[in-house]
Amino acid sequence: MLYELINLKKVYGRRTVLDLPALSLEQGRIIALLGPNGAGKTTLLEVLAFLSPPTSGEVRFMEQRVDFRGNGLIQHRRRVVLVQQHPIMFSTTVGRNVEFPLKVRNAPKPEREKVVEELLHLVGMREFKEAKGHTLSGGETQRVAIARALACSPEVILFDEPTASVDVENQIAIERIIGEIRGRKGISVVFTTHNMVQASRLAEETLFLFEGKLARSTYENIFSGRIEVGANGDRYCLVQSSLPVKVRAEIVGPVRVAFDAGSLRISRTRTERATDTSLQGRLVQLADEGARVRALVDVGIPLTVLLPTQEFKALSPAVGEVVWVTVPPEAIELI
Amino acid sequence: MAFLFDSLLSACLLIWSLDPELVNIVWVSLKVSFFSTLIASIVGIPTGFFIFFRDLRGKRMVITVLNTLLALPTVVVGLFVYAFISRRGILGALDLLYTQRAMVIGQVILILPVVTVFTISAISRIDDRYRKTAMTLGAGGLQTALVIFREARFGIVAAVIAAFGRVIAEVGVAMMLGGNAKGFTRTMTTAMALEYDKGEFVLSVALGIVLLAVSFGVNMIFHRVQGRARI
Numbered sequence: 001m002l003y004e005l006i007n008l009k010k011v012y013g014r015r016t017v018l019d020l021p022a023l024s025l026e027q028g029r030i031i032a033l034l035g036p037n038g039a040g041k042t043t044l045l046e047v048l049a050f051l052s053p054p055t056s057g058e059v060r061f062m063e064q065r066v067d068f069r070g071n072g073l074i075q076h077r078r079r080v081v082l083v084q085q086h087p088i089m090f091s092t093t094v095g096r097n098v099e100f101p102l103k104v105r106n107a108p109k110p111e112r113e114k115v116v117e118e119l120l121h122l123v124g125m126r127e128f129k130e131a132k133g134h135t136l137s138g139g140e141t142q143r144v145a146i147a148r149a150l151a152c153s154p155e156v157i158l159f160d161e162p163t164a165s166v167d168v169e170n171q172i173a174i175e176r177i178i179g180e181i182r183g184r185k186g187i188s189v190v191f192t193t194h195n196m197v198q199a200s201r202l203a204e205e206t207l208f209l210f211e212g213k214l215a216r217s218t219y220e221n222i223f224s225g226r227i228e229v230g231a232n233g234d235r236y237c238l239v240q241s242s243l244p245v246k247v248r249a250e251i252v253g254p255v256r257v258a259f260d261a262g263s264l265r266i267s268r269t270r271t272e273r274a275t276d277t278s279l280q281g282r283l284v285q286l287a288d289e290g291a292r293v294r295a296l297v298d299v300g301i302p303l304t305v306l307l308p309t310q311e312f313k314a315l316s317p318a319v320g321e322v323v324w325v326t327v328p329p330e331a332i333e334l335i
Numbered sequence: 336m337a338f339l340f341d342s343l344l345s346a347c348l349l350i351w352s353l354d355p356e357l358v359n360i361v362w363v364s365l366k367v368s369f370f371s372t373l374i375a376s377i378v379g380i381p382t383g384f385f386i387f388f389r390d391l392r393g394k395r396m397v398i399t400v401l402n403t404l405l406a407l408p409t410v411v412v413g414l415f416v417y418a419f420i421s422r423r424g425i426l427g428a429l430d431l432l433y434t435q436r437a438m439v440i441g442q443v444i445l446i447l448p449v450v451t452v453f454t455i456s457a458i459s460r461i462d463d464r465y466r467k468t469a470m471t472l473g474a475g476g477l478q479t480a481l482v483i484f485r486e487a488r489f490g491i492v493a494a495v496i497a498a499f500g501r502v503i504a505e506v507g508v509a510m511m512l513g514g515n516a517k518g519f520t521r522t523m524t525t526a527m528a529l530e531y532d533k534g535e536f537v538l539s540v541a542l543g544i545v546l547l548a549v550s551f552g553v554n555m556i557f558h559r560v561q562g563r564a565r566i
Contacts, residue, residue, distance in 0.1 A: 049471050078473040088464040091486060101472040152473055 001063065002027040002156065002188050003048060008057035010043050010212075017043050018054070018212045025190065027062075030182050032203035033192040036222060040212040041192035042085070045158045048190065049082035062155075078105070081154040085161040087145030089133025094125065094144050097133050101152040119147035123177055139170025146177055150185075157181060159191035163198065178202060196220060196304075200289050210335075220304045221259035222335070227252050236277075237332070243300050245277045248329050256335040263331030264305040266295060266317060270324050277327040279303070283317050297325050338536075346541035356517075357538065361545055364503060364522040367435050367513075371442035372499040375450045378443075379498075380491060383454025384480055398455065404448035409441075409507030416441045416512055433514035438522075441508035446498040453497060457490025458483055489560050496557040503549055523549075 003025040010018035018040045025031055025048075033041050046052035047059065053068035060066065061076055081101075089097050095116050102112040120126040123143040128136065136144060142162065149157055162178065163171040179202070181187050193199050199206050208215040210222075225237040227249050237247045237257050245257070270278045281299030293312040295305045303325055307315075317323055349357055386397060418424055420431040420440070431437045461483055469482040484491065506524040513520030515529055523542045530539035 046467075051467055051470055074473070074475055077470065080471075081473075082467075082471040084464060084467070086464070088462055088468055090465070090468075090482065100469075100474075104472065104474045104478050148472065 001025070002061070004058075004060040005047075006058040006060070008047070008054045008059065010040070010047065010052070011055040016212055018047070020044075020057075020212075020214060023207075023214060025188075026205070027188050028186060029204045030178070030189045030191070030202055032199035032206045033190060033209055034194065034196065034199050034206055035192070035209035035215075036194060038211075039209040041209055042160050043212075044209065045082055045160050045190070045192060048156075049080050049158055050077045051082065078152065079154060080156040080158065081149040081152045082158040083142075083145050083149050083160065083162065085164055086138075087141055087148075089136065089141060089144065091134060092132070093129065094120070094131050094133055094136070095129040097144060098148045098151050101148065105152075115151055119150050120144075122150070122180070123147045124173060139166035139173070142166055142170065142174060143177070146174070146181075150181065154187060156188045156190065159189065161192055161194075163195075164193075175202060197287055197289065197294065220261045221264075223257055223259075223301060224254070225257040226254050227334075237334075240301050243279065245279075245327055245332065246275060246329065247332050247334065248275075249334055251334075258333045258335060259303060259327060260331045260333065261294075261304045261306040263328060264303065265326040265328075266297065266305055266307060266315065266323050267326065268315070268317070268323060271326060273328070275329050279325045279327065280322065281325060283319055283321050283323050286317075286319055297323060299325055342536045342540045345537040346544055349537060349541040350544060354538075354541075357541055357545070359518055360521050360523055360526045360542060363435065363520065364524075364546075365549075367438045367442065367509070367522060368499055368503040371439045371446060371502050372495060374439065375443045375446045375498055376495050379447050379450030380454050380484075380494075382447075383451045383458065383494075384483070386451070387455050387458045388480075398452070401448045401452045401455075405452060407445060407448065409445060409505045410511065412441050412445045413508045413511030416444065416508070420512070432512065433516060433520060435513065435520055437512040438509050438520060441512045442502040442505065445505065445508060446501050449498045449501055450494050453494030454487075454491055457487040457494060460490060461487045493557055493560045496553055496560060500550060500553045500557065503553070504546065 001024050003023070005020050005023040008018060008020045008023070009016060033044065035041050043052065047054055050066065050068065050073055058065060066076055067073065090100065098116045098119055099112050102115060107115070116129070117126070120129055123146055125140060125143050125147065128140065128144070133141075133144065159178065162174050166174065175198070178189060178191065182189050191202070223239050225239040226241070227235055227237050227247065229252060230236055235247055235249045235252070236244045237249070237255065238244055239257060247257075279299040281297040281303070283295060284298050285296035287294040291309055293307045293309055295307060295317070297303050297305060305325060386394065391397065416437065417432070419426045420429065420437055421427055422432070431440070465482055465486050466479055469479040474482060504524065506528060509515070509520070509522045509525045510528065513522065513525065515521050515525040523546045527539045527542045527546070530536065
């Protein structure tokens, strides 16, 4: 096992940002960590990179218990590397930035020069070797940061939102590089993203984090709402203060409501059981994910629906078409 | 007015002729200030790093005290060191009083807070991603500190220059611990005070011109370095 986290907690002040009773990550895979902003993804990556100690709990790395206060931490750290969401270049040339990990490991100069050339070629930045690191664009910086990380010859590479702030061209290049890292070098890769499509495209395993905890669903459709009691005594959730959805709830008052994208259904006509809610909206986006099709429907709020490919083919809805989204109670989770 | 012009003209001639006494005074001033700044930098810069990066109890209090010490009056430092190195002091046997070494000790105490506080200030302006990047790329504690030093170098150099500017222009420590002995511990500021007392304005004005030139040069460098730090 690559990592085992046992009863791990990370607390800042009074706020628990990570609470993971048990989490295991397998070696040699590409693992995606999905979750909304503030879910604790970056904090988890910093713990996995041994940059930030957990407040409590245990981290095991390659079957070894990690002592965050011990002298051996640097040995663990040298097997793992983190590429930050907004990587920063040292105020020197691109070549020297990539050379840095080799220098701190006392690699001989000829080897350093060879590795720098190879890695800059891998990320398509060879011609920038003598350029100042600070003069690169966001996408270029991200690519050089990947080359710099690979210079560490890591066993694990952690990416924090690797394509969040780059253009499409760089996004494609970075995704290609991540694939190559895994394919050619056999390095385990863990990356965070809130892009479901990217996660399903790149990752062999996907984990969902929500409010610092592992979640069973993707929590794609999360909204603020308020549980109210209707005239007939039924409870419903007023989503985003405007959209009433029938719910099974004991409580009344403000809540966070999540709609499981896989449990929602699309139809051309209104079809609902007494306990369901039907919402009319316009289909605004479709994306093929292999076994499933991701549909985005604007029902006053943007709702993502995951349809099995067979079901999608049978329905064949067109972008721009007005459809009905059926929300069964089992698709709703109150958080 | 004629008196001022005459003094200025005579002072300029004195500088032009490289008067031996004047040269010696300038040399002593620069030498003592250089060594004080050097020692304060060797101690103060790592101290700044230590205070900034370590999770110390009472860290805020330490920084507040250091900030307070920035305004330490030179005569207080002079008096304090005098209590230790005078014949009756616990370090009296070392015979340090009225030597250049005594002046250096006093001046180091005077500018150590300057170097430390300005170093802390320079590091605190550096993006924390530098530290995390260096660490994740495999750098040890010292290697990480060197990365931060490199990124904060303009701010740190500015701290050193500011410290030099403070000692080159101070008079209290030099007078109380150096004793203003001709040819040994007479600095530009103590000589100016003495010549003023004697009513000998020419040397005083000449030294004033040199001191102003040195201060101006130091400030020029300081602003250049600060300017680069902002780029």
